Amino acid sequence: MIKRVIVAITGATGCIYGIRLLQVLAELPEVESHLILSPAGIITAKHETGFDKKAISVLADVCHSHKDFGASISSGSFPVHSMIVAPCSMNTLGSIAHGLDNNLISRAAGVTLKERRTLVLLPRETPLHLVHLRNMTIVTEMGGIIAPPVPSFYQHPVNIEDIVNQTVGRTLDSLGIEVPDLVKRWEGLNKESTTE
Numbered sequence: 427m428i429k430r431v432i433v434a435i436t437g438a439t440g441c442i443y444g445i446r447l448l449q450v451l452a453e454l455p456e457v458e459s460h461l462i463l464s465p466a467g468i469i470t471a472k473h474e475t476g477f478d479k480k481a482i483s484v485l486a487d488v489c490h491s492h493k494d495f496g497a498s499i500s501s502g503s504f505p506v507h508s509m510i511v512a513p514c515s516m517n518t519l520g521s522i523a524h525g526l527d528n529n530l531i532s533r534a535a536g537v538t539l540k541e542r543r544t545l546v547l548l549p550r551e552t553p554l555h556l557v558h559l560r561n562m563t564i565v566t567e568m569g570g571i572i573a574p575p576v577p578s579f580y581q582h583p584v585n586i587e588d589i590v591n592q593t594v595g596r597t598l599d600s601l602g603i604e605v606p607d608l609v610k611r612w613e614g615l616n617k618e619s620t621t622e
């Protein structure tokens with residue numbers, strides 16, 4: 427059965443996470459990816475990665491304007507498996523936490539939550555003030571998953587690609603989508619050791 431996964435890219439630093447997610451999902455025949463780009467996301471993506479709106483859009487199966495409140499994914503009656511916001515700006519986090527539905531990203535995220543589907547946010551800001559932290563708590567209380575894109579150095583990443591792949595793979599773990607060879611899995615400090 428087809429899995430529709432919404433990927434929203436917003437204007438926080440780290441647009442590469444959303445782009446890599448789309449590249450990985452494009453390799454999975456069972457997944458239909460739906461992309462929403464915020465205007466700030468387009469600016470940061472171009473600045474950080476060189477990918478413009480068109481280069482990102484071709485990675486998705488379906489693209490939606492952030493202004494299109496009539497889009498299929500704005501209704502809970504349209505079957506969607508899950509949604510990821512990667513990266514998630516503090517602006518979009520606040521909009522989702524407070525149910526503002528003021529663009530298609532926060533509308534689709536609100537629909538995902540109300541339909542009790544999986545919503546994963548990769549919020550990016552540092553340091554965090556109280557409202558950022560409270561908004562993350564609110565989304566968690568509503569059933570969303572807050573997964574900040576923080577590297578795991580115990581896996582000894584050697585380049586940015588390793589760091590991005592690990593985060594993307596662990597994000598897909600949250601959706602129940604396992605992609606071979608994307609995540610380095612922890613196998614214990616000493617694989618040979620036996621328990622005493």
Ligand SMILES: Cc1cc2nc3c(=O)[nH]c(=O)nc-3n(C[C@H](O)[C@H](O)[C@H](O)COP(=O)(O)O)c2cc1C
Nearest residue numbers: 436437438439464466467470515516517518550551
């Ligand atoms: C280069 C660049 C980096 C930014 N990084 C962040 C960030 O890490 N986190 C954040 O919340 N906002 C960041 N911003 C600001 C957001 O883009 C801005 O708040 C915008 O209104 C977010 O809108 P959106 O949620 O619709 O994408 C950054 C802006 C620029 C230009």
